[in-house]
Amino acid sequence: MRLSLVTLRxxxxxxxxxxxxxxxxxxxxxxxxxxNGSGKTSILEAIVLGxxxxxxxxxxxxxxxTTRQDxxxxxxxxxxxxxxxxxxxxxxxxxxxxVTDEDEILIERVWHFKDGLLQRDDEEARVxxxxxxxxxxLPDPKEEERFLKDFIAHHVLPENLAGFxxxxxxxxxxxxxxxxxxxxxxxxDAAMGVDQLRLVAADLRSYARERRxxxxxxSAAAEAASLALTNLERDIESRTESADRLLSEIxxxxxxxxxxxxxxxxxxxxSYRAFKEHFEDRERISRDRDAMREDLRRLLSGDLAQAxxxxxxxxxxxxxxxxxxxSERKRLGEAQNLSRTEEFLExxxxxxxxxxxxxxxxxxxxxxxxxxxxxxxAERVFSHLGESDRRAVAEHLDRLGSISATQIRDIAHAVSxxxxxxxxxxxxxxxxRGLDEESRLxxxxxxxxxxxxxxxxxxxxxxxxxxxxxxxRHAKATEHLATAxxxxxxxxxxxxxxxxAERYADLIEDFSLQASPENLHDLSEAIxxxxxxxxxxxxxxxxxxxxDGKVALLDIDGLDLQELDASAGESHIFALSLMSALASxxxxxxxxxxxxxxxLDVVHRRKVIExxxxxGRQLVLLVxxxxxxxxxxxxxxxxxxxxxxxxxxxxxxxxxxxTA
Amino acid sequence: MxxxxxxxxxxxxxxxxxxxxxxxxxxxxxxxxxAVEEHSGMIRRRGMFVRFDTILTASGQ
Numbered sequence: 143m144r145l146s147l148v149t150l151r152x153x154x155x156x157x158x159x160x161x162x163x164x165x166x167x168x169x170x171x172x173x174x175x176x177x178n179g180s181g182k183t184s185i186l187e188a189i190v191l192g193x194x195x196x197x198x199x200x201x202x203x204x205x206x207x208t209t210r211q212d213x214x215x216x217x218x219x220x221x222x223x224x225x226x227x228x229x230x231x232x233x234x235x236x237x238x239x240x241v242t243d244e245d246e247i248l249i250e251r252v253w254h255f256k257d258g259l260l261q262r263d264d265e266e267a268r269v270x271x272x273x274x275x276x277x278x279x280l281p282d283p284k285e286e287e288r289f290l291k292d293f294i295a296h297h298v299l300p301e302n303l304a305g306f307x308x309x310x311x312x313x314x315x316x317x318x319x320x321x322x323x324x325x326x327x328x329x330x331d332a333a334m335g336v337d338q339l340r341l342v343a344a345d346l347r348s349y350a351r352e353r354r355x356x357x358x359x360x361s362a363a364a365e366a367a368s369l370a371l372t373n374l375e376r377d378i379e380s381r382t383e384s385a386d387r388l389l390s391e392i393x394x395x396x397x398x399x400x401x402x403x404x405x406x407x408x409x410x411x412x413s414y415r416a417f418k419e420h421f422e423d424r425e426r427i428s429r430d431r432d433a434m435r436e437d438l439r440r441l442l443s444g445d446l447a448q449a450x451x452x453x454x455x456x457x458x459x460x461x462x463x464x465x466x467x468x469s470e471r472k473r474l475g476e477a478q479n480l481s482r483t484e485e486f487l488e489x490x491x492x493x494x495x496x497x498x499x500x501x502x503x504x505x506x507x508x509x510x511x512x513x514x515x516x517x518x519x520a521e522r523v524f525s526h527l528g529e530s531d532r533r534a535v536a537e538h539l540d541r542l543g544s545i546s547a548t549q550i551r552d553i554a555h556a557v558s559x560x561x562x563x564x565x566x567x568x569x570x571x572x573x574x575r576g577l578d579e580e581s582r583l584x585x586x587x588x589x590x591x592x593x594x595x596x597x598x599x600x601x602x603x604x605x606x607x608x609x610x611x612x613x614x615r616h617a618k619a620t621e622h623l624a625t626a627x628x629x630x631x632x633x634x635x636x637x638x639x640x641x642x643a644e645r646y647a648d649l650i651e652d653f654s655l656q657a658s659p660e661n662l663h664d665l666s667e668a669i670x671x672x673x674x675x676x677x678x679x680x681x682x683x684x685x686x687x688x689x690d691g692k693v694a695l696l697d698i699d700g701l702d703l704q705e706l707d708a709s710a711g712e713s714h715i716f717a718l719s720l721m722s723a724l725a726s727x728x729x730x731x732x733x734x735x736x737x738x739x740x741x742l743d744v745v746h747r748r749k750v751i752e753x754x755x756x757x758g759r760q761l762v763l764l765v766x767x768x769x770x771x772x773x774x775x776x777x778x779x780x781x782x783x784x785x786x787x788x789x790x791x792x793x794x795x796x797x798x799x800x801t802a
Numbered sequence: 803m804x805x806x807x808x809x810x811x812x813x814x815x816x817x818x819x820x821x822x823x824x825x826x827x828x829x830x831x832x833x834x835x836x837a838v839e840e841h842s843g844m845i846r847r848r849g850m851f852v853r854f855d856t857i858l859t860a861s862g863q
Contacts, residue, residue, distance in 0.1 A: 296839050334807045342838045349854050639858040646831055649817075649824055657807045657816050664810070 143298070143730045144760040145189070147239030147248070152224040152232060154184040161185075163762070164784035171755050171781045174764045176788030182764040183310055185788075186736045187222075190308060192236035192251050193294055194301050195267065195287070201304055201313075216260045219253055228258035240298055242730075247271055247297060269293060295338075299731045303333060306724045310736035310764075314717055330691060333728035334661055339654045346647040350640040365637045367623040374616045381609045388602040395595045402588045409581055424567040425592075431560035432600055436607075438553050456539045463536045483508055533618070661727070662687050668723035669693075676749040677715050685719070714741050718750060722757065732760035739769050747774055755781040808835070830861040 150159040159181070163172055176182045190198040196215045223234055234253040239246065247269065254264035267290055269278040278293070280286050291301065299307060331337065354365065403421055486508060487501060496504065669685040673695075683698045695703040695716070718738070725733060733754060739747045751774060754761050763778065770778070779785060807813045814828075821828040834857055841850040 336807065339807065339835075342835050345838050345850065346834065346854070349851050352851060353855075635859070635862070638862060639855060642826075642858050642861065643854060645824060645826060646834060649820055649826055649831060653813075653817050653820055654807065656820070657813050661807065661810070661813075 143240055143242045143732065145238070145732050145734070145762060146241045146246070147237065148185060148188065149235070149237035150185075150188050151235040152227040153188050153234050153236060154222050154224065155179065155181040156184060156188075157224050157226060159185075161786065163760075165760060166783040169781055169783040170758070170760050171778055171783070172760065172762045173775075173778055173782050173785045174762065174788055175767055175785065176764070177766065180788040182766070182788060183736050184222075186308060186310055186734060186764060188236045189238060189734060190304065192238045192249060193298065194304065195251060195265070195290070197291065197301055198304070201308070216262065219260045220255070220258060223255055223258060227255070231256055245271055245297075246273055248275060249294070249298075299729055300338075302337065303724075303728050303731075306333070306721050306728065307731045308734040309721070309738070311738055311740045314714060314738055315741070330658070330662065330665055330687070330724070333665075333724045334658060335728075336654050336658060339650050343647040343650040343654075346643045346650070350643040350647070353636060353643075354640045356636075364623065364634065365640070367619065368637075368641075371616070371619045371623050374612060374619055378609065378612050378616060381605055381612060385602060385605040385609060388598055388605060391598050392595065392602060395591060395598060399588065399591045399595060402584055402591060406581065406584050406588065409584070420567055420570050424564060424571065427560050427563050427567070428596065429599070431557055431564065432596070433603070434553055434557045434560065436604070438550070438557060441550055441553070460536045460539050463532050467532045658689075662689065665723055665727060668726055669719050672719035672722040672753060673716060675753045676718060676746065677712065678743075678745045678749070715746060715750075718754075722753065725759075726757060730759065732762055733757070734762040734764075736764040737766060737769060738763075739765070744771065744774075747771075748777065751777055808832075827861055830857060833857045 144165050145163050146165070147163065148159070148161040150156040153159070161174075165172070174182060174185065187202050190201050194201070199215050199218060202218070219234065223232065227234075232255050234255070235250065237248065237250045239248050241247075248271075250266075250268045250270070252266040254261040254266075267280070267286065269280075269290070270276060271278055281289050295301065305313065483505060487504060490496065490504060491501075666685055666687045669687070670682070673682055673685055681697055682695045682703060684696050686694045686696060688694075697703055721733075725731075735754075739750065742750060747770065755778070808817065817831070818828050821831065834854065837850055837853040837857060841853070
């Protein structure tokens, strides 16, 4: 893309200004030269304001250098109005033309004034495309600013990238002196278009929400059932993997335990068999004891409270759930049948010709039959439960009736008895292990193995118990989905689209997260290349940017040179390198610089000119004649498709080689 | 203006890999992104959601 046209009216010192920007592929530089007050910076400001309107104000250096009151958009525009246009009704207009390989775009903004005061509601903007300047229709005024922002972001340059393509010396000064780390991360996200991708993901999710909201309720139920089933399947897969992993740890542990038991047995000859039998008894009783402890824990922490609430409370809850379940099924049936009222009437008419009075009576009777209000229409206590959940809760409450204090006491006694038996077996095992050093070491090893094995087997048992429960719920959820799907069959396609939209939104977000770090490498390389190209000293071997956007300027030994004080010139070179790298990665837009050479010495200026004029894109330079030495001007002109001299006059039309 | 992440070769390869893992079609994603770009600056949701309907319906066939 290149800048092809700038037209200004009553903009600052430019009463009438028209610049047809020259361009040749082999000579990408355009030089605008002018003394102080000739309007160089005003041209850059006009391009920024023309593209972004009010949103462009923070990018304009001079707007930020005045008092707070004067920094307002209105005051800035009023100061921008040419002095000769401050009486009566007048306008500022800025027209910008851009050319790409496929298209031409013209953006025009007009601000209206009365006696020098900005008329806020009279700000206009128009966009034209194509060689024939076809008007792009704008939406209603409320949407207009957003339309322009989006259109320019997608067809010209997003606002958050503008600072890397258009800058003046003051902006460069700020970039060089500010915390560069914070800039790099935000700049990289902007350059990589992360915000654009987030917008796409957000749009897809909005779409899914909107479409889901439009689904009939029975389809929403099927959708919810499908989602619940998917979540259950995901849980089952995860628990199965966990159980398999635990089992893979258990098997070698058991083998190691067998080996140690064998070694202990071999030390004690004939008593090995007794030792092994004791050990296996101990393990069996220990496993049974752990299972009973788990049952006791579950009873005490969960079901006991509900069991102790009393049979009356449980029966009342079960009854309520059953009534709400019946009411819900009836309501779904009503909806289905009411929607078939017309069909019923048509079938009736085929058999018996009915007059309007009869038809009306039939419809009333049909509706009356299906819309009898139940006692629960006004209030639902368990509205948060789906159909399968209602049944599961009712069954669970019913089972609780069989839990008694006696049962809990018996389990507790059994656990205690198991503990005593295990302790006795431990004493017996200890007496068989022997007192010599080798026996003690083997015994200690066995104890460690057994402890680890018990813990792992316990974890495995819990995973298997959870898996069993999940599989039961999966079976019920499958049944529920089949019921809901049969009801929502006609809307399954719409429901599928909402799921797909969310999956694509997930894909975009994962892609953004994973792709960004990979581009850091490219950015680091690009900054390094640009820096080495423009810096006089070759002390910097490479530039590295990490995932947090932290920048390191590394010498050949890997030392971060930012630890040392950098000169202002070196900081400017780094800022220019960052700008060059991001511009090359981010967008096809010309680079426009206003007096970028003030802080640079002779050698650096030459290097900067060579670097930026060799980037393969249009470079618009606004310079003061004294800013460059004759040989530097010659270098620029050798790569330039046109040189324009600016002066403060009322009416000018500029093209290549023109002099104001 | 397309995201630079999507324009690089590496970005395209990563997207294809992630899409395959999720049993999704990267070309459908490109169409969805193009739909958002083409509807930029318009009253977004009105035409764009209908466009999403079309793209996602076609992808399911």
